[in-house]
Amino acid sequence: MAPRKVRVGILLSGRGSNMTALVEASRDPACPYEVVLVASDKPAAPGLAWAMDQGIATWSLSPKGIGKPAYEAALQTALRDAQVETIALAGYMRLISDTFVAAWRGGILNIHPSLLPKYKGLDTHARAIAAGDPVGGCSVHIVTEELDGGEVLGQSEVAIVPGDTAETLAARVLEAEHRLYPRILAEFVAR
Numbered sequence: 001m002a003p004r005k006v007r008v009g010i011l012l013s014g015r016g017s018n019m020t021a022l023v024e025a026s027r028d029p030a031c032p033y034e035v036v037l038v039a040s041d042k043p044a045a046p047g048l049a050w051a052m053d054q055g056i057a058t059w060s061l062s063p064k065g066i067g068k069p070a071y072e073a074a075l076q077t078a079l080r081d082a083q084v085e086t087i088a089l090a091g092y093m094r095l096i097s098d099t100f101v102a103a104w105r106g107g108i109l110n111i112h113p114s115l116l117p118k119y120k121g122l123d124t125h126a127r128a129i130a131a132g133d134p135v136g137g138c139s140v141h142i143v144t145e146e147l148d149g150g151e152v153l154g155q156s157e158v159a160i161v162p163g164d165t166a167e168t169l170a171a172r173v174l175e176a177e178h179r180l181y182p183r184i185l186a187e188f189v190a191r
């Protein structure tokens with residue numbers, strides 16, 4: 001009998017290229033996780049449409065007008081209904097409340113486009129270039145109440161080359177993200 005796979009829910013707000021990488025990796029029979037729900041705060045997110053096309057269960061709700069507590073309560077219900085065990089944030093552009101983090105203590109992962117603890121927050125690539133750093137990169141970390149502050153589970157370095165702009169560096173880091181996230185998520189659920 002095939003071993004049981006850990007049920008992962010992915011939250012996104014945009015194009016969803018990391019979600020795609022996680023889903024594609026999950027199709028390997030040896031992958032220890034399966035993606036059972038893709039959820040979004042942006043009903044028009046391109047990533048949601050891709051997941052729907054793949055036959056993956058999706059959920060979306062805009063928090064606009066209903067407020068964060070009601071939005072997060074509905075999201076919790078969707079995640080519990082889908083029997084999600086681990087959450088992977090993949091370009092989810094909304095701050096998660098402390099209550100939500102506490103409910104999933106240690107069970108939410110995120111990918112961030114910098115070598116944490118450097119450059120938490122936004123504009124990571126521009127800040128790395130402006131600082132004259134020789135390398136940028138990405139990190140997968142556990143989500144805690146502190147923004148981009150939880151335990152780092154894995155990182156990839158990407159060289160910054162002369163002439164790099166935030167856009168050219170972001171494109172190379174994104175390729176590294178697509179390799180790193182599936183590997184670290186698989187290690188995390190299997191541990």
Ligand code: GRF
Pocket residue numbers: 012014015016017018019047090091092111112113138174177
């Ligand atoms: C990625 O750069 C990720 O590191 C950051 O948001 C971006 C999401 O891109 N958290 P995508 O939606 O996965 O293509």
